[in-house]
Amino acid sequence: METLPRETIVDVLEGRLREDILNGRHSAGSYLPPERTLADGYGVTRTTLKHAFGRLVQAGLLETRHGVGTRVRDYLRLGGADLLPMLVRHSPDWIDEIFEVRRSIGMLIAERAAVRATAQQCEELRTLLAAVREAQGGDAVQLADVELHRGLARTTGNRVYVLLTNTLFNAYLPVRAALVGPFTDADAAHDRLEPVVEAVRSGNAAEARRAAETYLTATERIMLDGIR
Secondary structure (H helix, E strand, O other), X not given: OOOOOOOOHHHHHHHXXXXXXXXXOOOOOOEOOOHHXXXXXXXXXXXXXXXXXXXXXXXXXXEEEOOOEEEXXXXXXXXXXXXXXXXXXXXXXXXXXXHHHXXXXXXXXXXXXXXXXXXXXXXXXXXXXXXXXXXXXXXXXXXXXXXXXXXXXXXXXXXXXXXXXXXXXXHOHHHHHHHOHHHOOHXXXXXXXXXXXHHHHHOOHHHXXXXXXXXXXXXXXXXXXXXX
């Protein structure tokens, strides 16, 4: 059994403020009430409030200007993909949009990988594919699958694809346990991925794209069924 995390008052306040911002109680572009008023309203000290503010500034939801106040940041206009894990925790509705991007980016990565893969990278992909079949348990198979997709992204020779791949996996990390469906059977997970790897190894870009679309669509369907 895992030890349950112990929430501090700062953790609780951060969560409350985050939900109030994402739910629109504090709208984008608006200034929060004065610190004393807000602290009294939440029943906390101003020191606790400042700590929570600091976290939300780092998260990209608030911005503080000395002598002016603390304003709610327009995260949809100004934010980056690093906000996705937090947004998924707030609302599972984001998962559908993440999977849409996962599908389109994954197809493009497979296509590019087929064009650019070196002999050494092809062998690495074979090794990573074998690791999927050898993994024990859904969680381990899922992680092995992730590593193969990182390998495909590296094979493109474009580091931005690698970062995008990391971003998409990090985005659904908060609900990863609920998305284990496609990975409970290591052999089946291996067999779904094998056509992608073989198309990349053969240098067939069109086939790699089709195989990736088939794989991503099938696994997306299974994963979404697991959270609905």
